[in-house]
Amino acid sequence: MYTLVIGNxxxxxxxxxxxxxxxxxxxxxxxxxxxEIGVSIQIKQNxxxxxxxxxxxxxxxxxxxxxxxxAPSEGVNHHQYYFLSWLLDSFYPNVINRPRDxxxxxxxxxxxxxAKKIGFTIPDSYVLANEQYYVPTLHKEIYKSISSxxxxxxxxDRNYRKQVHEPVLFQKDCGRFxxxxxxxxxxxxxxxxxxxxxxxRYDQATQFQSIWLPKWVSDQCIMLNSAFNxxxxxxxxxxxxxxxxxxxxxxxxxxxxxxxxxxDNGITIALFDLLGIND
Amino acid sequence: MINGIILHRDTLFSRILQxxxxxxxxxxxxxxxxxxxxxxYCLHTGHLWAYRGKEFNISDMFLYQEVFFSLGxxxxxxxxxxxxxxxxxxxxxxxxxxxxxxxxxPITPAQMSVSTYQTPNLLMLAKKAxxxxxxxxxxxxxxxxxxxxxxxxxxPHTRWGKVLYLEQMNGVWYYVPFSYHPDYGLRLTMELPDxxxxxxxxxxxxxxxxFGEFYFKYNSGLYTFYGLSPVLSESKYxxxxxxxxxxxxxxxVV
Numbered sequence: 001m002y003t004l005v006i007g008n009x010x011x012x013x014x015x016x017x018x019x020x021x022x023x024x025x026x027x028x029x030x031x032x033x034x035x036e037i038g039v040s041i042q043i044k045q046n047x048x049x050x051x052x053x054x055x056x057x058x059x060x061x062x063x064x065x066x067x068x069x070x071a072p073s074e075g076v077n078h079h080q081y082y083f084l085s086w087l088l089d090s091f092y093p094n095v096i097n098r099p100r101d102x103x104x105x106x107x108x109x110x111x112x113x114x115a116k117k118i119g120f121t122i123p124d125s126y127v128l129a130n131e132q133y134y135v136p137t138l139h140k141e142i143y144k145s146i147s148s149x150x151x152x153x154x155x156x157d158r159n160y161r162k163q164v165h166e167p168v169l170f171q172k173d174c175g176r177f178x179x180x181x182x183x184x185x186x187x188x189x190x191x192x193x194x195x196x197x198x199x200x201r202y203d204q205a206t207q208f209q210s211i212w213l214p215k216w217v218s219d220q221c222i223m224l225n226s227a228f229n230x231x232x233x234x235x236x237x238x239x240x241x242x243x244x245x246x247x248x249x250x251x252x253x254x255x256x257x258x259x260x261x262x263x264d265n266g267i268t269i270a271l272f273d274l275l276g277i278n279d
Numbered sequence: 280m281i282n283g284i285i286l287h288r289d290t291l292f293s294r295i296l297q298x299x300x301x302x303x304x305x306x307x308x309x310x311x312x313x314x315x316x317x318x319x320y321c322l323h324t325g326h327l328w329a330y331r332g333k334e335f336n337i338s339d340m341f342l343y344q345e346v347f348f349s350l351g352x353x354x355x356x357x358x359x360x361x362x363x364x365x366x367x368x369x370x371x372x373x374x375x376x377x378x379x380x381x382x383x384x385p386i387t388p389a390q391m392s393v394s395t396y397q398t399p400n401l402l403m404l405a406k407k408a409x410x411x412x413x414x415x416x417x418x419x420x421x422x423x424x425x426x427x428x429x430x431x432x433x434x435p436h437t438r439w440g441k442v443l444y445l446e447q448m449n450g451v452w453y454y455v456p457f458s459y460h461p462d463y464g465l466r467l468t469m470e471l472p473d474x475x476x477x478x479x480x481x482x483x484x485x486x487x488x489x490f491g492e493f494y495f496k497y498n499s500g501l502y503t504f505y506g507l508s509p510v511l512s513e514s515k516y517x518x519x520x521x522x523x524x525x526x527x528x529x530x531x532v533v
Contacts, residue, residue, distance in 0.1 A: 045417040079442045082431055083417060086394035090403065100392035107371035109320070110388060113378060116322060127372060129318040147371035149364050166365040167318065167372035 002056050003275050004092075006032040006084075007067025014067055016256035020268045021277075029277060030056065034068060038077020043084055058087060063094035063275040066102075069252055096231040096274060102251040104228040105148045108169055111248055118223050120246035123238065124172040132163045133170065140173040171247075175240040181213065182255055183225045183233050184270035188218045191258050192239075208261035217244050224249060231274055281305055283533060284337055284380070286312055286344040286373075288352060291513045293345060295522050299529040305330065309346040313353035313369060326376055341532040342380035345510070347373055383458065383528060384490035384509060395486070397431045398443055401506050408481040410504040413446035413496075420444060433506045435494055436515075445505065450498030454515045456524050457507075459489040460531045468516075468524050475502055482507075 007014050014031070021029060037043060040051040047057035066088055072081045089100045104111060109127060116122050127146060140155050146169045155173065178200050182189040190213045197203035213221075217237075225233050234253030238245045255267050272278050285306040287293035297306045307316060307330060317329040325338030346352075350369050354362045377385045394400050402412045414423060417431075424447045429440025435452045457479070458466040465480045482504075483489060491509040495502045513521065 045419070079418070079431060082393050082397065083399070085392060086397050086399050086431075089392055089394040090400055100389040100394065103388035103391050106367070106388050106391065107374040109322075109372065109375040110378065112322060113375060122322065125322060127318065127320040129369075129372065130315065131317050131319065145364075145368065147364075147367035149367050166313075166368040167320075168368070 001028065001062035002060055003029045003063045003065070003277055004032055004056075004061055005029065005065045005067070006088075007034060007069070009033050009035070011067055011069070013254055013256045016259065017065065017268060017271070020265050020272075026277060034081070035073050035076060037072070037084065038080050039075055043077075043080040043087075045083075058091060061092050063096070063277075064088060064092050065096050065271065065275055066099065067252065068099060094231075094275065096271070097233075097251050098229065101229040104230075104249065105251050107148075108144075108146050108248055112246070114227055115224060115246045115249070118220055118227060120220055120224070121243050123174050123245045123247070126170050127167050128164050128170065129167040130165055134162070141170050142173050143168055143170050145169070174238040174243070174245045177239045179211065179213075179237040179239050179244070180258060181217075181221050181235040181237065182253060182258070182267050183221050183230075183235065184267060185231060185274050186222060187270045188213060188221060189258075189267050189270075191262060206261070208258065210262060210264070214244075232271065281333075281335055281340070283341040283343075286342070286346045288345055288349045290345060290511075291518075292511055292521055292525065293343070295518075295525040296343060296529060298522075299526055300533045303533055305333070305335070308353075309349055310353040312346065313350065313365075314356065318372070320372070320375070326379060337376065338379045340380050342377065342382045343384065343528075344373070344377070344382070345384075347386050381532060383532065385487075387487065390487065395488075396506075396508065398433045398445070398506060399431070401433075401486075402504075404485050405478075405482055405504045408485065409478045410475075410482065411501065412504050413448060415446065416444040418442065421446075432508075433494070434508055434512065435505070436512070448496045448498065448503050450496040450501075450503070453493075453495040453497050453502075454512060455493045455495065456511055456516070456520075457483065457491060457493060458524070458528050458531075459483050463531050466524075466527050466531070468520055471502070 005014060005017065032041060042049040047055050049055050072078060085099050088095050089098050112122055112125060142155055146167045178193040180191045180193060190211050192209045192211045193200045194207040195203040200206045221235050224235065228249065228251065230251050234250040234255060236247040238247060259265055259267055281303060283304045285293055285296055285304055287306060288309050297304060315330060319327040325336050327334065327336050347370060350366045354365055357365050374388060398415055402415060405412050416425060421444055425444040426447050427439055427441050428437045428443045428445065430437065431443050433443060433445065456468045465476055479493065488509055491507050492511055493507045494505040496505060
């Protein structure tokens with residue numbers, strides 16, 4: 001039985017994942033370069049066929065680590081790529097995560113609605129479109145993309161236009177103390193990020209520290225993971241005092257960034273367990 | 280009093296919907312939505328919209344929308360490089376709108392998957408629901424009588440090709456519009472056997488698709504299910520059929 005890792009060869013997460021694998025011991029872990037689909041790798045109705053030799057029937061796949069992040073490149077056979085989406089959504093067992101479930105990332109307001117129902121504390125949030133906005137004087141506000149398109153988070157007072165056209169998400173700035181929680185199955189990995197920047201991802205001096213979460217926060221994280229049918233996610237919080245303010249959940253977390261910062265492979269090992277790689 | 284919104288791209292069906300209960304409906308084109316409607320949305324207070332001098336909270340109103348996958352029509356004022364970002368922002372927002380309203384044809388993030396309406400998915404779920412389905416083959420001509428089509432999404436009028444091969448059955452094509460309402464069940468434009476209606480109800484519930492059209496091959500009392508689409512093929516229906524269907528839907532929700 002095989003475990004497939006499907007994604008782009010240049011993906012740092014995939015590179016990190018395979019750097020933790022003993023290639024001789026784990027021959028049943030197969031990397032599928034998505035850009036080779038229809039080129040040197042064919043997806044047939046009954047299985048994979050590799051130009052270099054070898055086949056893997058679909059019913060011999062026991063688990064998949066799905067890192068399909070972007071639309072396929074031009075050389076890819078789109079029909080086979082779309083069929084792969086169905087295999088991942090509905091045919092293969094144990095897919096981390098199924099493409100349809102990763103689409104919860106598409107809408108931050110959708111995420112906020114679900115997180116609120118579960119009981120998370122949500123920062124004061126609102127969306128404006130075709131409107132002017134006013135910079136509050138009592139507290140700072142940040143604005144960011146409402147969709148999965150990455151945007152650099154910034155304070156509203158730094159934007160001179162004070163007007164939006166497409167829907168934009170505004171949130172009360174609850175502080176500078178970020179926590180990233182990775183949920184892998186029932187396991188929790190929490191990292192505190194210390195940065196002077198509004199968006200720590202763009203600060204090279206960000207410091208990482210492993211922390212313990214209050215049990216109720218861990219429980220809510222696992223509940224949210226389940227609500228979106230996810231096996232693996234990265235959940236972002238701003239922490240102020242005892243309050244954990246939910247920001248968003250990422251169903252395809254770039255966790256290599258955190259493991260590199262922490263010099264720790266705990267998440268990868270938990271992923272191996274979930275994928276049955278160590279069985 | 281306004282209690283419904285139609286977000287449209289000027290299809291015949293959306294125009295027919297507007298004819299019924301016009302005083303209770305605000306109809307907004309995709310271009311106006313993107314460029315004119317002022318929006319303030321807060322999790323606590325809901326969706327406040329301002330449009331042509333009127334202000335209303337659309338939360339809990341009924342909504343029919345046909346713009347979600349056609350937002351590009353209203354993006355002409357944006358630079359081409361920005362259009363993808365802007366389109367995703369509107370789609371992202373409309374997902375939460377649909378969840379807040381009584382939406383006739385709601386779309387969820389999971390339903391945006393390219394696998395949702397693919398033939399392998401539809402036929403698998405239809406078979407589970409007990410429907411009679413044809414055999415199919417992907418990318419290769421099978422050894423039974425089959426017609427090839429040029430994509431994985433099937434409609435009887437799909438162009439021929441070599442991607443999806445569907446077993447050819449004798450009979451005539453039926454296009455059957457449907458709408459599902461939790462209180463009234465499955466609304467269809469033609470009478471079908473009770474057992475078939477139960478199976479179709481099971482199918483739409485498993486897919487969470489509550490509006491669209493079914494495709495059948497009919498022969499001597501036997502209905503073979505070939506697929507469904509969330510969009511009506513308007514040219515396949517007579518005006519009075521669409522009008523009757525629209526009237527039924529509006530009576531359910533207004």
